[in-house]
Amino acid sequence: MEFFVFGCAALMILVGAVGVITRSHPVHAALSLVLTLFGVAVLFVAQDAHFLAAVQVIVYAGAIVVLFLFVIMLLGVDRVENLRTEPLTAQRPLAVIVSLGLIGILVAAFTTGSGALHERGEGIIVPDLSTGTDANTTQLAESIFSDYVVAFEVTSVLLVVAVVGTVLLSRRIKSVEVETSK
Amino acid sequence: MIALDELLVDNLLWAPLLIVLLKVVVVFIVGLLATMLMVWFERKAIAGMQNRIGPNKTGPFGILQTLADGIKLFFKEDLIPNRSDRFVFALAPFLSFVPAFLAFAIIPLGGDFRNGNGGEVTWFGHVTKVQLADPPIGVLFALAISSIAVYGIMLAGWSSGSKYPLIGSVRASAQMVSYEAALGLSLASVLLLAGTLSTSGIVASQTTITQWNVVSTGFIPFIIFLIAATAELNRPPFDLVEAEQELVGGFNTEYSSIRFALFYLAEFMNTVTMSALIVTLFFGGPQPIAFGNFVFDIPLLPNALEGTFWLLAKVLVFLYIYIWFRATLPRLRYDQLMDLGWKVLIPGSLGWFMLLASQRLARQNDWNIFIVTGSSVVVMVACYLLLQAAFSKSAREREIQGSMF
Missing domain, CATH: 1.20.5 (Single alpha-helices involved in coiled-coils or other helix-helix interfaces)
Known part of the structure; x- marks a missing residue:
């Protein structure tokens, strides 16, 4: 059950994340971002972090992306962008370098700190009948x-x-x- | 582990599963019926206030008028404008319809909350609550849902590919985002006193009339919540989203047929849900009216059913108040709307919340209550004067610049 929920949420997050960068329409990209944020909220609920899930939806999906959309609509940039034209010619190679660097840093962090992943900290108190809701x-x-x-x-x-x-x-x-x- | 209903926590049996499914179906049908009757009630009550008869042909007192309208809307042509964004255009009505129903899930619809009973009833040998879900985050769920509801209106207006709906949706998003802050802050006062987020817990903490949150939080949070909720619902006098004199029809101008019906349904459903939420938070929900030890008890009715009766009676009062607002109050201008939200409601609710918090702290630590109250009043007056100074300075600058914004 938990694996199933994780799978669905992970799929939502990934589809949304890919959508944000591949959709040529700014409004569609913003909506894909909402999908990703909802997936993260579902993962929080699955980990019994109900409060974080609620705040995730209220703050990110309910306020921040709404403001993104608001700005997109107000400035009138809500039309399909041609992804082939390049306003800054150096930006694509630079993006590749930066993302490779980021992946490198993340991999390095995970490999050096892999011991910490197996140790368990205090953790979140799971709300149930004994602890109160x-x-x-x-x-x-x-x-x-x-x-x-x-x-x-x-x-x-x-x-x-x-x-x-x-x-x-x-x-x-x-x-x-x-x-x-x- | 993931279950929101305690019935589903341990080994899964058929009976609990059926009870939960039954609750889902009942809540959905009750929601639809309530919406249908609310549309009829609103038309009839407004007609009464304007010396008209209102719907009177379909069924007794015209009570089936909504059903007839719904069937008619089903058979109307479903138009999709050429310049619209098809996918988002089709998605938007559901984005506004689904949250309207989801929010209804956390309202306690009955049950016995007296004498420390947590509103639990026993059905077929299983203890459960008369509400679809009692998540630990409780009212935050309602806030999350109401912030999601913005998307339906916003995307509907944008995806229509037409000017007036776009203006309507830009207004809607600005209005709903700014009033959500006031809504949340006035809610915080209730949570401070109840000490819990769960809706059934909030109801259980309001046994007598003096413990109802409307009284114990000192009336101000209730007023702010009522105003902010009306703005959040886009109902008159805050219905700038669909100001028909200025915007043709507002965000839903380009919608027809069943898609339009979904928006209409969502709007009325939200009104019912918001009234139920106000009753739950401020008026004790399914709790009976009680003074001290004296309880208005309806004879012959089991206490759990009586809860449903009290909830219904209280919700009806608020539905009537919403209709009353619509029939009597003129619509606000857009700058008045924003001024009320940002300059009155948000500072007001924040100040009142701080006052309640300081009172609570003083009582816990046995401080002199008069000194604490006096000093907090002084601080609040100072803040008010500072705020007024800032407003008048910005008004003066605006006059020099000669623009509204």
């Missing part, structure tokens, strides 16, 4: 707001800085021009 969420909340609270808060500050920076850069204040023209 919220065990999973409680465990996550405790680690976020005690052990990793600094990292958590710093990340949120980083996001705020990014948002404020984007607003500042994208918004041209014309007030100076108006005053000089008067």
Whole structure:
């Protein structure tokens, strides 16, 4: 059963991931991304990480890809791209080099750290009758707001800085021009 | 291990499997019937408010009008516009229809929640809950589903390959994403008091009227939730998505036949589900009305069935309120809609959540409740003034630049 679920979810993830890079239409590519994110959510549920699965769907599928689509529609770039024309001629060979490098790093990480894969850590508390239905969420909340609270808060500050920076850069204040023209 | 229903956890037997299948079928049929009756109820109630008769030909009181309309829509021509994106165009109605039904699965539809009973009933010797699924993430599931529902509307408008539906869908996505934040934040106050995410747990924590979350969270989260839910449903006064005077018909202009019917069905189904969710979160769901030790008990009815009756009665009130909104409130302008969402509801719900959290902390640590309340009020007023200063500064800058955005 678990293998079957894993197989289906893995298939969803792979089909979606391949779709993101091969579909020539931006909206179709974004929808393929949704498929991948759902596959990841299914894998989380299969591992009893229900809270992560819910957050995965709410944040990634429900907000981030919706914003992608929103931008695609608003900017009017929602038409089929010709994949043969090349705006940056060096980008394809560079992409090959970068992806080969990434594969190399991942393989190296897995081979050197293969011992860690077999050791089991504390793991997620599986919510059942003995632990209560919220065990999973409680465990996550405790680690976020005690052990990793600094990292958590710093990340949120980083996001705020990014948002404020984007607003500042994208918004041209014309007030100076108006005053000089008067 | 993966099962969401406790019946399916251990060795799989026929009886539990049949019970779960039966629940699925019953929830689906109840959902369809409720939607059908809701469409009739809305037309009839609005007709009453506007001094009309409303549907009265098909069946007693015109109650079968929706069925007749549905059959008629089946036989209409199914148009696909030439410039549409065929695959997405066909997919979109299902993306909006399926989430509408999925969200209904986590609503406790009955059962006995009194005296610490967890709403469990025994059917054919198996203990189960009168709800299709009680996942550990509970209400987060409803939030996830409502964020998925955006796709149906958004893709419907985009894939039509036509201007007005596109405008409708861009409005829809902006509106639903911004009101989801207020929805989630007002929900957080409820979760803070209930201490659990599971819907049956939230219902079980609201035994008497003073423990109903509408009272114990201090009314504000309920108001915010109601407004945000109305916006999330794209119902009047927040129906800019299908503002017929401006957008012909909105995101579903190019749809006809059964595809249109699916959107229509999803919209009303969502209204029913959202009303049931409001009742579950704020009004005790299937709990009877009770003051202290006094309980309004309906004689001769078993307690579990009584739960269904109470839920139905409470949901009906909210369905009526939604119809009332539609009949009486004028539609908001788009900038008013965004201002209400971002400048009033989100800061308001966040502030109220912090206030509730500080109260709870004070009670746990035996701090002086007056000092805590006073200082939190001071902090909130300071935040409010800062926010107002920011708004007036941005309004002044906008005036200089001479643009709305």
